[in-house]
Structures are given as structure tokens and as C-alpha cells.
Amino acid sequence: MEKALKEPDIYMIVIGIIMGASARIATLKVDYRQIPTYPCAYFNSIVMGFIASSLGAIAIPAILSGDFVSITFLTVAVQQFRETRKAEGESLSRLEHTEYTKRGDAYIDGISKTFESRNYIAMVTALLSVLAMKLSDSKAPAVLIPCGVITGAVVLILLYRFTKGKTIGDICNIRDGEIEIKGSELFVDGIFVTNTLGADKSRELFAKDGLAVVIEPKRPASRLTLENYGQRQAILFEAVKALGVRRYKYTRRNFSSDTGMIIIAFVPMIHDKNLLHYAVAHTPVLENSRKIGRIVKGG
Amino acid sequence: MKQQIEILAYITADENRVLGGDPLTLLVKDPEKQKELVRDLGLALRANVVQLKNGDYILITN
Known part of the structure; x- marks a missing residue:
């Protein structure tokens, strides 16, 4: 046929x-x-x-x-x-x-x-x-x-x-963090980040050119997503990819906060706060860190 | 998996804290010389530098 x-x-x-x-x-x-x-x-x-x-x-x-x-x-x-x-x-x-x-x-x-x-x-x-x-x-x-x-x-x-999944900007508020260096310790908005700034040059570099953002979840359930290690790594990657990194890059959870927050701090090649906010806000929420509000009680 | 952090060198001004073995421990009494050494070793080893509360330095993997 x-x-x-x-x-x-x-x-x-x-x-x-x-x-x-x-x-x-x-x-x-x-x-x-x-x-x-x-x-x-x-x-x-x-x-x-x-x-x-x-x-x-x-x-x-x-x-x-x-x-x-x-x-x-x-x-x-x-x-x-x-x-x-x-x-x-x-x-x-x-x-x-x-x-x-x-x-x-x-x-x-x-x-x-x-x-x-x-x-x-x-x-x-x-x-x-x-x-x-x-x-x-x-x-x-x-x-x-x-x-x-x-x-x-x-x-x-x-x-x-x-x-299309959600992005960090949908579930979190992002604001600039104030960098403060005490000895070899780095603080952002008064929160300890690292103590690896032992050399004078590293302190000068961070004080002069460092950038930091504080990311806070909008709802309690989003805290579980934000503080996930893979999610924090993804946010850091997007921030660093957008601005480049000269030296030092840190993410830090704030254990003393009731609402949960994370800090991203690094010394970028391009010093552009708006671009940093954009990159962080547009980082996708990863599948393994995503928590659905109706399943996670308290959301 | 988080990266394992290692101590590469320990720099102190107190001979009582100099012990043999790993990591390398260096005795340098002059604070300015300490800073120079820390900087040179940090660059060569691509290491992070931590100054301890007792004034000693440790170089750790980046």
C-alpha cells in the first residue's frame, strides 16, 4: 500500500x-x-x-x-x-x-x-x-x-x-549590607562573616572595594529555602558571575536572627550595587531547596 | 560537599607555642617581620590569613 x-x-x-x-x-x-x-x-x-x-x-x-x-x-x-x-x-x-x-x-x-x-x-x-x-x-x-x-x-x-520557577527576589527582601572590619574579622550589619582578613592588605581591600548584601525571607517558610547550602551557593555564584571577584567571597547564615537571613560579601571586579541586587534577585529558587507553603506549616 | 579547610602554616612570636610536626610553625618575634612573612606566604600559598586573638597568625587553605 x-x-x-x-x-x-x-x-x-x-x-x-x-x-x-x-x-x-x-x-x-x-x-x-x-x-x-x-x-x-x-x-x-x-x-x-x-x-x-x-x-x-x-x-x-x-x-x-x-x-x-x-x-x-x-x-x-x-x-x-x-x-x-x-x-x-x-x-x-x-x-x-x-x-x-x-x-x-x-x-x-x-x-x-x-x-x-x-x-x-x-x-x-x-x-x-x-x-x-x-x-x-x-x-x-x-x-x-x-x-x-x-x-x-x-x-x-x-x-x-x-x-517557570520563582526567583530569590520573589521570596526575599534584598538590601545593602554595611561592611565593618574589626581586626581580622569582617562584620556585615554587625553580623560576623569571617575572621580570615588577617593580612593588612586584605582588610584594606575589603574596606575599600568590598560589597555586601543582606537577604531576608519575606515569610518564615522561605527561610528553609534561603538557608539551604545549595541555594546559598547558587546566589553567590550569580552575584560573582555578574560582577566578577577580585578576591574573597563569603556567604554566611545569621544564627541569632529569629526570621533568618543570609549575607553575601565579596570584593568584586565591577563595583555596581544595582547589578548585584539584580543578580541576587534573579537567582532561581532551586528545586531541592524549594518549600511549598501549604506543606510547610507556618508559611 | 563543603571544602575541607587545612592549616598551612602557623606564625608565632612565642617560642613556647612552637611545636614540631604538621603544620609548619615559624617563630618570628618582630611584628613587622611577621606581617611581611604572612603576606609573602599568603601570596605564595594562595592562602587566607587569620590573626588569632593572641596575636599569632595562621594561614589556611583558600
Whole structure:
């Protein structure tokens, strides 16, 4: 039996692929901190998104033509996306020692999962675009194309909102910390941070160029998130990545505070308090540190 | 996993605190010489410097 695609099917598949690949490109631009920096790595992500959307786009026409084996391709895709997560995690872990400070395993895990989920976004966007076009029961391109594009755009927006987590700025208040040095001890807003400023030069450096922020949770439940070691490491990483670090970088929990707070202090290359606030506020809340208010009583 | 911190050197002005073994303990009585030594060793070993309340210095891993 001869199997040939009809013209409306070709429209549907092409539009599905375009919408899926567009979804991947759009999500590459949405979160500037979690995309690859180099063009070749950027290209890798787009090609992976293109493959994901191709698989999503052909699934519905294939099933409707009675080719139920095609559903197994989706499971192969899932396997590939898991490999993407694994590869991204390994790559970031290998590069840990080249960074100003470590991202930490918790942050790397979050970034890897984001890479994986964005391929699913591309695949689901393509799949639902094609499904909507099929349900429209029209063969006219003038109906099919707007139907697919609008559905794809709506699905992308919904999926992006669904998969987008909170940031530190959503759950915490961030303010400048006042640096004070007593002997070899560093205090921020009167809270002890470290006593490793034993050399005169280190004291001068911190007193002259040091920056510090105090981060306080807005709700008691957020304290558990904020004081998580992986979360603090991620905040420090983002702060240091945004401003660079000349020397010394510290995070410190304040055990004497009832409400909980952490301090980030370091000597940056770029002395910009606004950028520091921005970087800290936009650090994602990590999955392993996230606490859901309705489960954690007192939130 | 948090990084393990090691003491790389101990610099003191009191000979009673100079003990053999690890870490390296250096006796320097002149405070200015102590500061110079701490700075040089800190740079060479890429170490953090802590001045203890008794005036002695320890160099620890960064």
C-alpha cells in the first residue's frame, strides 16, 4: 500500500515544526543565565529543539494514518532528552573549577533539568499545534496556518509559565549590607562573616572595594529555602558571575536572627550595587531547596 | 560537599607555642617581620590569613 502525505498534512507538519522550533528559540532567549554562551552551543540547542518539534509534529498524522508504532518514537525522544540533561550536567560539572566560584550540584541539576524540559516544550508545542490544525477539520491553508500559529503561541506561553520557577527576589527582601572590619574579622550589619582578613592588605581591600548584601525571607517558610547550602551557593555564584571577584567571597547564615537571613560579601571586579541586587534577585529558587507553603506549616 | 579547610602554616612570636610536626610553625618575634612573612606566604600559598586573638597568625587553605 502506497503511503503519501497529502498537502494539508504537509502544511500541518511544517507549521508544527516551525512552532516547536520557535518555542525552543524563544526559551533560549527568555532566561539569559541558563543558555549556552557560544554560538556553537546555542546552535546545538536549536537543532535539538528542531528534532524534538519534528517528532512532535509527525506524531498526530502518523497515528491518524494507523501507524501506531510511531508513538515509540516519542519514547526514543524522551530518552534523548534525558541524555541532553545528563550531558549538560556533566559539562557544567567539568567546568566547575574554571569558574570564579562553584555553581554547586544543586544548581547544575536545576539547569540540566531546564535544558531537558525546554525540549519537551518544543515537542509538546509542535504536537498540540498539529492537533489543533487537525481538529479544525479544514484543508485551507488560510485556516490551518493561523490555527496552528495561535495554538502554538498559546501552548508556548502556558508551558513557559507552568515551568517557570520563582526567583530569590520573589521570596526575599534584598538590601545593602554595611561592611565593618574589626581586626581580622569582617562584620556585615554587625553580623560576623569571617575572621580570615588577617593580612593588612586584605582588610584594606575589603574596606575599600568590598560589597555586601543582606537577604531576608519575606515569610518564615522561605527561610528553609534561603538557608539551604545549595541555594546559598547558587546566589553567590550569580552575584560573582555578574560582577566578577577580585578576591574573597563569603556567604554566611545569621544564627541569632529569629526570621533568618543570609549575607553575601565579596570584593568584586565591577563595583555596581544595582547589578548585584539584580543578580541576587534573579537567582532561581532551586528545586531541592524549594518549600511549598501549604506543606510547610507556618508559611 | 563543603571544602575541607587545612592549616598551612602557623606564625608565632612565642617560642613556647612552637611545636614540631604538621603544620609548619615559624617563630618570628618582630611584628613587622611577621606581617611581611604572612603576606609573602599568603601570596605564595594562595592562602587566607587569620590573626588569632593572641596575636599569632595562621594561614589556611583558600
